């Protein structure tokens with residue numbers, strides 16, 4: 260909006276100047292002059308009309324309508340019931356289900372005569388993913404001559420320790436030091452190069468492995484973190500401890516499987532997009548281990564006391580902690596799906612209108628409440644995936660080609676952090692400078708019915724509305740083609756309330772168009788709004804409003820065709836607002 264305000268200020272100051280010239284002329288009398296003034300006004304009106312409406316008025320011919328009618332609710336539903344089926348297993352990146360979905364898209368593109376535009380004449384742009392995984396077979400802990408295995412008895416929750424480690428253990432209660440409350444379990448203890456064992460009583464879902472002790476609130480944490488107050492991890496880092504061992508609580512014991520799965524998960528990243536690790540705060544981050552009840556009992560056997568049976572005083576143990584941890588780096592692969600429909604104009608076909616969606620979702624969560632563990636992602640973003648696929652089919656079956664080429668990209672890893680679109684923009688398989696605009700479809704299948712009182716659906720659009728974001732941010736022409744195509748066709752309600760650099764939901768940053776926009780390509784993004792099943796196991800194909808999806812998809816297709824046939828590519832006449840250029 261910042262950009263828009265600046266724009267209208269310029270126009271009104273120009274207008275003011277012209278009006279004052281006109282007044283001078285009138286007061287300078289005579290009919291001749293008055294005629295001249297009228298001419299001047301006429302010139303101004305024409306000029307301002309040109310200045311504002313860069314793109315010609317949009318008309319949709321009956322032939323064009325027929326092409327868009329190649330997209331049908333039935334077709335969208337057929338494809339979506341496949342893409343969002345349990346067999347696709349929630350389309351996590353990377354996963355077999357995602358690969359299968361990619362092959363399904365590629366197989367259809369091939370049948371419809373699309374030009375593969377991925378790697379080496381295929382529809383697939385491969386992306387190497389790296390995973391630094393703990394090698395459980397080469398990782399174990401030894402206490403008093405007894406070995407305990409990784410996963411069953413010990414798990415690394417954070418930190419990067421590898422190799423062999425021998426360290427003394429100190430027990431420090433729940434590990435919280437709060438000077439304002441005279442709490443200091445480390446009094447008289449030297450923790451340097453040692454493992455701090457703490458008793459974690461609380462739920463594991465929160466931010467802290469060891470929550471604040473009873474009677475301590477956020478208000479008590481005054482002064483400097485690390486000096487005046489600290490939890491075990493912060494204290495360990497500030498005082499050079501080798502690590503923190505969280506001892507099994509009742510909760511941890513009862514949820515060991517789920518917790519170890521959560522923390523045992525290795526870090527995965529796109530090899531070629533890897534960012535340098537964040538600078539260490541003060542000293543290296545200590546490794547945090549979770550110990551099973553069995554291991555904790557072995558650690559404290561024969562010592563001054565066992566916290567698992569109620570002992571609370573701090574002390575240093577006599578036993579050594581011998582840990583041997585080995586990691587191995589694995590490479591797995593995933594892919595974007597990329598295709599081109601070549602344009603008919605010998606010159607303009609070099610340029611492309613890009614249309615895309617993300618075909619991944621969040622996969623399976625074995626710890627999800629209830630019996631349904633598969634997050635099918637029918638709306639997010641199965642809806643965009645099959646909308647783009649149906650547009651491809653309708654385009655391939657149309658009697659004539661648009662002037663410019665159309666670039667189709669189905670992105671992977673959007674849910675992981677817009678991986679696929681970042682990769683495509685940094686390592687494009689086509690000449691990305693020739694992309695004149697990108698249309699992004701992420702969630703267009705749900706609608707809020709009259710009488711729906713579910714509070715989590717309050718911002719969901721109804722059957723005739725959709726949020727449109729970003730269309731005017733970089734190019735006035737793109738904005739007017741997006742709006743004009745809709746008005747001249749079904750005239751749906753385009754809700755632009757989120758189209759604001761200060762949008763607190765930050766939707767602009769939350770889908771793939773973002774990476775095109777920062778690459779200098781004007782974008783438009785269609786989105787139905789957050790709803791009760793957003794990122795939930797209930798995002799199913801049978802909850803989609805296919806009639807709405809058909810309307811939105813046909814409108815986007817016509818917008819795409821209008822852009823493809825423009826005389827000149829939309830000028831980027833505005834800068835992406837600085838607050839939108841960085842995620």
Ligand SMILES: [Zn+2]
Pocket residue numbers: 639640674794
């Ligand atoms: Zn999502």
